[in-house]
Amino acid sequence: MSDRPLRLRFAPSPTGFFHVGGARTALYNWAIALRLGGTFVLRIEDTDEARNQPEWTQGIIDALAWIGIHADDDHFEGPYFQSSYADQHVAAAQRLFEAGVAYYCDLSGDEVQARAKASGTPGYDGYSRDRGLEPGPGRVLRFRVPEGTTVVHDLVRGEVSFENANIEDFVLLRGNGSPMFLLANVVDDITMQISHVVRAEEHLPNTPKQQMLWQALGAEPPVWAHVPVLVNEQRKKLSKRRDKVAVEQYRGEGYLSDALVNYLMTLGWAPGGDTEIVPWSSIVGEFRLEDVNHSPAFFDLKKLAAFNGEYIRALALDEFIETCAPFVLASDVPWNAEQFNPVVFSAIAPLVQTRIARLDEVAPMVDFLFLADAPIDEAAFAKTMAGPNSTALLTEVIDAFESAEWDHDSLKETLEAIGDGFQLKLGKAQAPVRVAVTGRTVGPPLFESLVLLGRDETLRRLRAALGHVRTAPE
């Protein structure tokens, strides 16, 4: 294979957001670079000038940093911008033309198609191979695919061979002289002395073409590794149109980067032993391209959420509180900033921590502590208060709470005793109180919540609920 220094690269094109599939590919590259002491090169493939915006590049860098791939790490190099190497791409094309391994063709795309249709064989038919055309406006430069077989040595798939007869003379330079992806990508990889190309399987069909280019340009091809694509429930490649693929979105919904990273690594690969939840350090120690699976992997949101829940629960309490900050101080939170009380939040936090799988579930779970009134869920309220005993029970609770000691145990004993009078177990007796005070039938443990809310506010909400029952339409 290759005894060159280990240099890997991740070469996204800036499209406005960072794809989870790209994140996994980046992570695979990164893990190898760290384990084997190689270099991870970031190259932004920004040749599609029409859709290229500087802030998108920053988005990629930020997203990479979020998943632990930091630009200031010793193993990180770049970012490089493909657009700044355009001269080299064209120069390489020129050399190929002069060496006779590439030739110009003046057929338009439509004409190529028409000929293919007429002959019944798909693809370009080599019409201009021997016409000796010179460069000119509108003429594309095509690679003269030689006869024979191209064998690709792939770390995850073994040897894959392609009959060159099935590979058409592909375009290197467009009619306007600009380089195509296949060429630019190879020239940059050669320039940057890339030793291992690790990318998604969708590029496998490009590989024989690119390998021929490496050779035609006088370079020894890299080690290839094509990892399986990520698919949706329909088993189709994850796409930005149909699927939720933006890393930024997962971050915004309160997925922890450690959880996402861990989950992504297990799509196509598994750490040794019986646990999949493992720290990044052991992933780096164990990850091998040779162990990567061969078949597409379903990106399962439920499992990601399960991983996330595990990671959330594993946080120390102060870490958890800190991690919640962006989600309780955000502008889209249901309360006003001045209503938020960090002391109260810290007190309820441990009870929230075991009840969520995503950080964006925090605010709706604790909002009743900061809002002026209970955020009543009318359906839940109506259902809970429908029982004949509910209002009577609430009335007794108000009475008792006026004089009860305001602590967890006293409140619990008080409600238990009242429940007994109605032949209700605590599980049933707490329901009307919970709905009255928190607005919902589910939430953090009730008595802790009441203690935090305080006697006055609790009583006020209980009375308000009684009023609400009387005025509610049947």
Place this chain on the structure above:
RNA sequence: GGCCCCAUCGUCUAGUGGCCUAGGACACUACCCUCUCAAGGUAGCGGCACGGGUUCGAAUCCCGUUGGGGCUGCCA
């Protein structure tokens, strides 16, 4: 259509010829715990796509079938 890749529980996977009566995780179900909901604990459900070989022995090797996927642009 052509080229290429792939095939273990619903899903992600362990498994590299005997340790497999196929292991784990998510999901699902039941029970325990319990002030709701979670978390936690216990148990359960569930799979080697099919057909031929090779071998004393196959989830593991070979061939075929079927099924899925990727690519098939003067996109990347």
